[in-house]
Each structure stands twice: as C-alpha cells, then as structure tokens.
Amino acid sequence: MTLALDSAAQDLLFREAHTANTFSDEPVTDEQVQAIYDLIKLAPTAFNQSPLRIVLVRSAEARERLAPLMAEGNRAKTVSAPLVAILAADNEFHEELPALMPHFPQAKDLFFSERPVREQSAAANAALQAGYFLLGIRAAGLAAGPMTGFDFAGVQKEFLDDDHTPLMIVNIGKPGEDAFRPRSPRLSFEQVVTTV
C-alpha cells in the first residue's frame, strides 16, 4: 500500500466513482449538502479566500428557468436530477478576507484592491474548491454530474449577479439506470509529470 487512504475510500472517491448522467428519485437533503460543505470547506485556498459560492436549484420554478439555459444534451438530466447546484466564483471575496485571515487583515488591500486581480484569483480558487466539492459529493455516497455545457451569461443573469461568475453546474443524486458512460482514457504519468 503506497497510499495511506484505505482502499474503500479510494474506490468511493475515485476508482468506482463516475460522472452520472441519470439519477434515481431519491432526494438529496439540505443536511447532506451541509455535511459535504462542512467537510470540504476545510481544504486550502490561497489566502484562505474561499471564493466558491453555491446556488442550489430546488424549486420547480427555478428548475424551469434553468432548463432552457442548458445545452440540449444536458437538459433532460438537469431537469430530472434530485438536486442541481450552480457553482460560482465570488469576485468580491476580498470583503470577507479580514474575517478569513484575522492574522493578516491587510491582505484585502495589499493584494486584492483591483478587480481584474480578484477575478483571476476567484476563478482559480473557486475551481480548486469545485474539485473538493465534487469529491465531497462522492464522499456523501452520491454521484456528481458536472457540466460546462450551458449559457454562462444567461445563468449569471438569471441566477447570480455581476459579482458572481458561474463556473460549472453539477447534478447531484443517486445514479439511475444506465447512469454511466464507459470511462475515457487518461494521460499516462509520463505525459503529465516531468522531473528536473
């Protein structure tokens, strides 16, 4: 065993987990989402900036507003998934920095006074947290269906505001029938890792 993580956990998070394209009717509760968040919030971001924001699309009315903004191939599963989460980056995350970095409250003004700098940092760190969140969904015994096939400007206008940039939309639930496609190939270690 080269890894310390037990093999059941490796399977749950990585080896046996797959992006789901259909879901069962079993609901995903707020308690489950809170447990996922309480776990993944602990993983690191730069300056502890924690820019990920999550909009849970629960009501039938909201789901109807979202459906036409999804790419056609993503529409049916997004309508039928037990829960849909819009992941976004908060470009005004610096307002929370003094509370998030009590030992270095100057970071807000020293590093993040300019909006383009904040947008780039928020995009990178929200994506980092999205990685934690997708694994957190799997940690809850649920399947994730992350998607970037949607109208980004439309989703921002309909569900967010000018300060929040959408990153991806994630269907969440127990997998349904024929939920999984065959896993595609991955790059080899040698294609990805070099040593100097």
Next chain:
Amino acid sequence: MTLALDSAAQDLLFREAHTANTFSDEPVTDEQVQAIYDLIKLAPTAFNQSPLRIVLVRSAEARERLAPLMAEGNRAKTVSAPLVAILAADNEFHEELPALMPHFPQAKDLFFSERPVREQSAAANAALQAGYFLLGIRAAGLAAGPMTGFDFAGVQKEFLDDDHTPLMIVNIGKPGEDAFRPRSPRLSFEQVVTTV
C-alpha cells in the same frame, strides 16, 4: 453518519490535514507521486481535457534556480521540502483530446480551436485537478504546502514554456517541527450556499 466516507478518511483528507510549513527529512519517492497521480487522474474534467501538468523539482541545481523566484516568506520551506511540485496548465491540451475523447474527437476543433478559449478552459480545469492533487497528497499520508507567492513569469520562463501557465507550487513531505499554523476561520454554510 450523513457521509458515506469513513471518518478516518475524512480526518486524513480534511479534518486532521493542514497546510505544512516545515517538513521532515523523509524523502518523497517517485512511486508515491505515481500512486497519487494514478488515483487523482480518474476524477473528472470538462471534455476529459486533463490539462494539469506537474514539474517535480528534485535536483539541487533546480532547487537553486527556484529559490530566488519564491516570495521571501516561502523560500526557506521550498528549499528544505523533500519534494517541490510546480503545477501548470497546458494551454495546448487540445492536441491530446482525440485520444482523451475517442467517442467525440471533433471536440478538439469544434470547441478549442482558439487559444484564448483554451487558456481559460485550461486554467479552470487545471485548478480543478489541483484540488484533486492536493487531496491526493494527503491520501498518500503526506502534507501539502500549496503556495501562490512566487514570480509567475519567472517560473514560467525558468521551468515551463509559453504553452504552460503556472498555477501554484506545492511543497510535499511529512510535516516537520511546528509545521502547522492555527486553522483560520471558514465561511458558514449560510454565507456560501443559497437555495432557489
């Protein structure tokens, strides 16, 4: 238990894990890095684009080239960590897409023919994979020390090329003495998650 992941694994990956600022002398082997990669490569990216690239800084010569490019507060720990990894986004990832998406090889030309589109997609998806990688380091029983305090242009020039954009640098090893700072506060569920 709201989560399916066993609590020892929750502790290893999230609750007991902390960013390390000092490291022991115990080496980090190539076999460990390969085990981490073989696990985290399975987690999803958009179009399976898998843009994360990793440069392991092992030689004394390379470590000496890196040291002056680090922010002063990051220099000592980067010199002394058993292993240092430069994480980068491959902006030419589309060249691998026909192999990575054998069922939809047209994606390369349909979606990613323009460099600015590739750069944005590579940045987001490499950051997503960086999230998987940091948790993978912890899955190996090691501590990660991710840093963005370095000369990005200098690191790109010295260790990468125009097609690879640095994302973060990560010290990797067993924690040393006084390795951890107290954990900073996190945003509450209510600050991060809204429901519509």
